[in-house]
Amino acid sequence: MTSQSLERAPLAGRSREELAQFLAGEKAAYDELVAAGLVLDLTRGKPASAQLDLSDRLLSLPTTAVDRDGVDTRNYGGLEGIKELREMFAELLWIEPEQVVAGGNSSLVMMREVLVDLWLHGGVDSERPWSQEESVKFICPVPGYDRHFTLTDWFGIEMVTVPTDENGPDPDAVAELAGHDPSIKGIWIVPTYANPSGSIVTQEVAERLASMSTAAPDFKILWDNAYAFHHLTEEEAKSADILSLASAAGHPHRPVMFASTSKITYAGAGVAFLGGSVETVKWYTGHLGKGAIGPDKLNQLRHVQFFGSADGVRDHMRRHAEIIRPKFDSVLSVLEEQLGGLGIASWTEPTGGYFISLDVQDGTAARVIELAKGAGVALTQAGSSFPYGRDPHDRNIRLAPTFPEPAEVEKATRVVATCARLAAAEQLVG
């Protein structure tokens, strides 16, 4: 630890001389880190090996290939997935089994399918296919999930941002956009422990989104509940029941919900889920059936046998929390120790999910990421939590602490903090 780290006074208030001294100290600290030849990675929200190990009983399941209803899961068929698993996740997602489709290993693929269907054919409440609209725009709360933005952009859909806070997207900004422009066709939401901020959409915000009037009759809330059960603390967030809220408000087909076991069992070999109104489910499986015969039902049965029940899933998630909570604690304590009080950074303290969102001094995020790379620490590309990779303030950095070993998480965070201090000082010295 350098002597400067003990000074908790905001950098902005220091004299030119003090700043120059601080900068020199950080440069020296940084050079030491570079010399250490580290190779660390905080880029992606991947489960650690120890988390994957929790599910290794899957490797010798299923013990029988026939499900409760007598379906031979080895054979073709069953577009909507096996009933046992749909029931289990319907309970977990607080919806009805007939509102759930159990699919393949990727909810992102299901999102792509939904957008392709909307694009080529329109939704249950569309006047025409989206491809026949003059223009299609989507609301993207920021910071958000880069893969949502990449996928949206792939369709040529224009992305419009709205700010988020700890309660989710700003509902006034969303209502204003959706209420007046019929080309605004939907919004991406990660309702629980959002990527990257960890924010949780409150009941009030969810109600606003579900009930607001929209200029487009087929406005969609793509409700990506990827971290629905991914609590880090005893304070387990309960996601707002968006389907019931939307239905009660007279917009039953507005939300399409996604979830998966990618971060419950295996990131590459889990099961993904889609939820919606019964009509939405029929619409989705109807289009799916034009180019698919059925998901991997055997893997679905494997998951049924592994979990046993919805409570089995909940218990399993507590074991994940035990593994990853110390890593989050480590990041947070290093950030506080290294950056607290300097007035050059703020960060989220999530109670679940996979990320910590760090805002460094405006205009320095790209520089921090470049410096970290120079010291052997890979961070997600600057701007990646924003559509088109453009962070208007160049300040956001997504930290993903789950994958590396705890000691590495701490080391990598120290590097990030040093780089944030150095970049801030560089900028202030000018």
Add this chain to the structure above:
Amino acid sequence: MTSQSLERAPLAGRSREELAQFLAGEKAAYDELVAAGLVLDLTRGKPASAQLDLSDRLLSLPTTAVDRDGVDTRNYGGLEGIKELREMFAELLWIEPEQVVAGGNSSLVMMREVLVDLWLHGGVDSERPWSQEESVKFICPVPGYDRHFTLTDWFGIEMVTVPTDENGPDPDAVAELAGHDPSIKGIWIVPTYANPSGSIVTQEVAERLASMSTAAPDFKILWDNAYAFHHLTEEEAKSADILSLASAAGHPHRPVMFASTSKITYAGAGVAFLGGSVETVKWYTGHLGKGAIGPDKLNQLRHVQFFGSADGVRDHMRRHAEIIRPKFDSVLSVLEEQLGGLGIASWTEPTGGYFISLDVQDGTAARVIELAKGAGVALTQAGSSFPYGRDPHDRNIRLAPTFPEPAEVEKATRVVATCARLAAAEQLVG
């Protein structure tokens, strides 16, 4: 067996009286079948339980989740699939590993993805996305695979038919269509043991398709080699090497090849493959990466461990043949016994694949299928081997003998034969 079945003289040459007698006999035979209250199904090309059992060692694999290259297959990543499996199937498909993508459990889904990519973005050799063309048409050799047609129609792509014989599609008809009309963007081919005819595309036909000049620069051969290894006899067909042929002819990006283990291991939980030029593979994974993180690599590793080698796949297919060959023999012998010489039906005698294609008397296929339904035997819907479900001669019926037990296959075929005789007699009596 009715006395009429011994008469092998063509129905068309018989007197009015003889025909009336034949009709009465068939009616009686049919009524007996109806009274028997059968429930049989020859609709879909599904593996039988005994075939699925051949792969049940998969249920306790993999023994380790780490592949040869050290990749933890439980985690995210690896869009193109694991290398070991790509190498194995590259050998089986006579192409290079870098020309193969190992995907999820469905080659049909990969076909859909390829068409979506062509539609939204165009191929490596396209001037523009297909959705921006004034019209897009596809050549469909008939009879063909109903799911190809359903998928094509889902895009609003117009389907144009060409006839097939035992050597595959008529290459003159294909060249004529593709050579002059730039809106003709491709052709579906099931090269080996085609669905439903069992025909095998010869080297000569493959060469013509690979080398013909096409008005569209981005003409695609969608080469669905679903039955590449699905031999029924010692006479094992070797599929034409369409990628090399196309490359040699200066059209390396023309073919996109598909295959899967759906009818090798598990129909619902196998692995699908895409093959093409290296550029095609990059194009495909490039688009895939906009909305997917990776396939179920764990299931891929499971397959690697199960097969051991390409020869392991070949050996495994011989065990399938032992199970299904008697079913094919049973259908063929009943058809010969019941319909031979009557001049009212012809059928294919495939050396591989999953189907027998039966042509009944022109104008009676729908009636035969209706009659069979009345007697408790489900057959694929009339016309289903033709685009838009329209069989211009109303004569084709696809028989799928793999799924039922051998005794049921025989019984069901007897019903079909009786219905074909009855329908022909009804028509001739008028």
